[in-house]
Amino acid sequence: MSRTDSIASDIACFATAFVFAAGLLVLALKLWDVQVDGSAGYNYESSRQSERRVQTGGGRGCIFDRNGELLAGNRTAFSIVCNAACHQRRTWDGTVDAMWGAVSEVYQAIGREPSIDKEAIRRHIRRSPSMPIVVWRDIDYVTLAKFSEKEGEFPGFSCSESEERVYPNGSLAAHLLGYVGRDRGESEAGDEKFNFFMPEMRGRAGIEIYYDSFLRGVPGEKRLLVDARGFAISEWTVAEAKRGPDLTLAIDLNIQKAAERELEGQKGACVVIDPRNGDVLALASAPSFDPNLFVPVLSQSLYDRYAKDPAKPLLNRASGGAYAPGSTFKPVTALAGLSLGVPADALYDCDGSYSIGGMKIRCASQWGHGPMDMRHALMKSCNPYFCHIGTEVGTNELFNAAVAFGLGSKTGLDLGVDMAGVVPDSEWKMRTYRQPWYPGDLAQMSIGQGMLLVSPLQMARVAGAIGTGRLVVPRLKAGMPVESTPLPFAKSQLDVVRSGMRLVVTGDASGRGTGWRAGEGVPVAVCGKTGTAEIGMGEMRRKNAWFIAYAPEKNPVVALAIVVENAEGGGITAAPRAAAVLRAVFGEEER
Numbered sequence: 001m002s003r004t005d006s007i008a009s010d011i012a013c014f015a016t017a018f019v020f021a022a023g024l025l026v027l028a029l030k031l032w033d034v035q036v037d038g039s040a041g042y043n044y045e046s047s048r049q050s051e052r053r054v055q056t057g058g059g060r061g062c063i064f065d066r067n068g069e070l071l072a073g074n075r076t077a078f079s080i081v082c083n084a085a086c087h088q089r090r091t092w093d094g095t096v097d098a099m100w101g102a103v104s105e106v107y108q109a110i111g112r113e114p115s116i117d118k119e120a121i122r123r124h125i126r127r128s129p130s131m132p133i134v135v136w137r138d139i140d141y142v143t144l145a146k147f148s149e150k151e152g153e154f155p156g157f158s159c160s161e162s163e164e165r166v167y168p169n170g171s172l173a174a175h176l177l178g179y180v181g182r183d184r185g186e187s188e189a190g191d192e193k194f195n196f197f198m199p200e201m202r203g204r205a206g207i208e209i210y211y212d213s214f215l216r217g218v219p220g221e222k223r224l225l226v227d228a229r230g231f232a233i234s235e236w237t238v239a240e241a242k243r244g245p246d247l248t249l250a251i252d253l254n255i256q257k258a259a260e261r262e263l264e265g266q267k268g269a270c271v272v273i274d275p276r277n278g279d280v281l282a283l284a285s286a287p288s289f290d291p292n293l294f295v296p297v298l299s300q301s302l303y304d305r306y307a308k309d310p311a312k313p314l315l316n317r318a319s320g321g322a323y324a325p326g327s328t329f330k331p332v333t334a335l336a337g338l339s340l341g342v343p344a345d346a347l348y349d350c351d352g353s354y355s356i357g358g359m360k361i362r363c364a365s366q367w368g369h370g371p372m373d374m375r376h377a378l379m380k381s382c383n384p385y386f387c388h389i390g391t392e393v394g395t396n397e398l399f400n401a402a403v404a405f406g407l408g409s410k411t412g413l414d415l416g417v418d419m420a421g422v423v424p425d426s427e428w429k430m431r432t433y434r435q436p437w438y439p440g441d442l443a444q445m446s447i448g449q450g451m452l453l454v455s456p457l458q459m460a461r462v463a464g465a466i467g468t469g470r471l472v473v474p475r476l477k478a479g480m481p482v483e484s485t486p487l488p489f490a491k492s493q494l495d496v497v498r499s500g501m502r503l504v505v506t507g508d509a510s511g512r513g514t515g516w517r518a519g520e521g522v523p524v525a526v527c528g529k530t531g532t533a534e535i536g537m538g539e540m541r542r543k544n545a546w547f548i549a550y551a552p553e554k555n556p557v558v559a560l561a562i563v564v565e566n567a568e569g570g571g572i573t574a575a576p577r578a579a580a581v582l583r584a585v586f587g588e589e590e591r
Helices: 002-039 040-050 091-111 116-125 140-148 206-211 254-264 300-307 326-337 374-380 383-393 395-404 427-432 439-446 457-468 489-507 572-586
Strands: 051-056 070-082 134-140 157-168 178-181 201-202 220-226 233-241 268-273 278-286 348-350 353-356 359-362 368-373 470-472 484-486 527-535 542-551 558-564
Touching: 070 201, 070 484, 091 116, 091 134, 091 220, 116 134, 134 157, 140 206, 157 201, 157 439, 178 489, 201 206, 206 542, 254 268, 254 427, 254 572, 268 359, 268 457, 326 374, 326 383, 326 395, 326 439, 326 527, 326 542, 326 572, 353 383, 353 439, 353 470, 359 383, 368 374, 374 383, 374 489, 383 395, 383 439, 395 439, 427 470, 457 470, 457 527, 457 542, 457 558, 489 527, 527 572, 542 572, 558 572
Parallel strands: none
Antiparallel strands: 051 220, 070 134, 070 157, 178 201, 220 233, 268 278, 268 558, 348 368, 353 359, 470 484, 527 542, 542 558
């Protein structure tokens, strides 16, 4: 072999050795990547294939009244569940048949029909075989005892505990509390989504939905180890769920009971507030409903029954009802007149009716009240007097006075139902009805009739604002910051209206006031105003009876509004009911 051939051969050997060494190096690096660097990732992927992440719901906080009385709490509900893994067969249909057969055996032992059928089992094992299926939901203690005696004879079956919302006072305060329903969670942990969510209680209406995020607990997590077919083999807890905080309301349960008692068998509402800070002491609407029937699930049949009820028990009339205020609006008209310089002592001769633009508005006194000043016009609720005042001051001034009392706007109540109402004027009427504003519209509005609409909550604010001189934002949650604005009226002007509202209850030498029944048995001085709003035409014509009040006369601590639909009159129907509520507020002595 020549020297050249030898060198070429050596080079070829070195090249072959280099390629071989490089291959070994690449293989070593790949093995390192797979066995060392990539092991964590592969283990993670393997665990994801064999594990299921389950979010567990946190307990819901309770709701209490201002005195610590329970308004909404939780109870332990017992259910019988079945783990499909204990009954799996080679085929899905075989597993379904085996589970249904096992369910039938348990049924024979406890004597209670299961909450599911065979098709429900089929859907469950197709979608989530690793999760237990609830076969008997919310069982009683007798059924629980029967099952516990023979639980060992039924492989795969066990008792499960959960929390359900309970309203210990039934329908009491149902419209303000609302109700809850079961719903799946939505949270995620890191960048990994949960495979399953245990249903948790979510607010559906009232305080329950308004403060839902506050009341809800912190979800927990558990993990399931599953086999190749997805059936659970074992489980363990990763993080415990935490209960949500409790919520204290400004509501006084005793006052709420009194308000609802006075509305029993009626359609109407009653609102009681503290005019100093806006605390809502009672928010009653009738008829009502039992929120316990809506938990854990509101059935379609039950909802249809309530929704189709002509009495509208689901309607929150207290903060969501739209009513003509009738004569309870007259104090606002009086203040509009005083702010434009109308003398409180100036007399107007009431002859029993007021004529304007071809319209005749009659007075409650058929033959008229004769000469009336402002205080006595409030005392006797004289329609012609306030029609005269309203037309004297004009639409803009009356509109501005109503708006100053918060009418035509939402109150700011911490509840989803907060009706703004309507304070009409020429622009509103043209925009809504494509009709001009007539003098008769102004006269009707001056006595709280026509297109003017308010809620009982708004009128309770009006009463309280007259008593204190400040309009407060109402609040259901206790301890919230006070929000209030001063009324744009002088103290001397407010004092005129206050004295007139006191005469409504006390009367004087000239006779009784229209609301004299509102002071019966109440141990403090009550200032109020009756109202009777006529609605409808012809055979559909009916009356809604109103009474608004604040008490005591000096430094008032409570204000209320009550309305009763299809009633006789404010003084006859609403005033005595208001007195009963005020007696519950003050008892035998002023608080």
